[in-house]
Amino acid sequence: MSKAILAVILAVLSWFTAESHADAEMAEALGARAYDRAEWPHWIDEDRDGQTTRQEVLAEESIVAPVWTPDERRVAAGVWICPFTGERVTNPHELDIDHLIPLAYAARHGGESWSRAQKRRFANDLSHPSHLVAVVARANRAKGSRGPASWMPDYDRCGYAQAWAFECMVHAPEGLACGLTDWRSIGRALREC
């Protein structure tokens, strides 16, 4: 990331953390309602090509052309570099598809009031590559539904913080308000880039 872009993100961040304090705290308070995973249908086949969102992400993020099963519905092999650990993976069964902003986190920070269609769109959004990431299952499970204030990967924190900053800003107009403590952690990580 260029220094100019980083400076813009940091400027927006300092404005955002100041201005959105009340909103974010309110979102935290409103988000006390239980998160219901069934309300957020994921790994659907939006474009009806026979490949679920999971398979589409695996294919998109493999750094070599993926090998498909004969029915072309599932990725059988590829090469992935886990953005959370730096590990090289060739077996897709070792990978989870992580919602960078976890669904339960989104629910707690404004998403709970979305319609089912909005939740479904968020859960399967392929429009920018930082939204859904193929990561080793262990890393995804360690992260759980935590934001950057309580969990960040040991590997490439800078990239992780940049991705969170981007995702929080992109989804803010939809009513997602990332938590203030998370924004602070993102800011700290970005300053070390």
Ligand SMILES: [Ca+2]
């Ligand atoms: Ca599809």
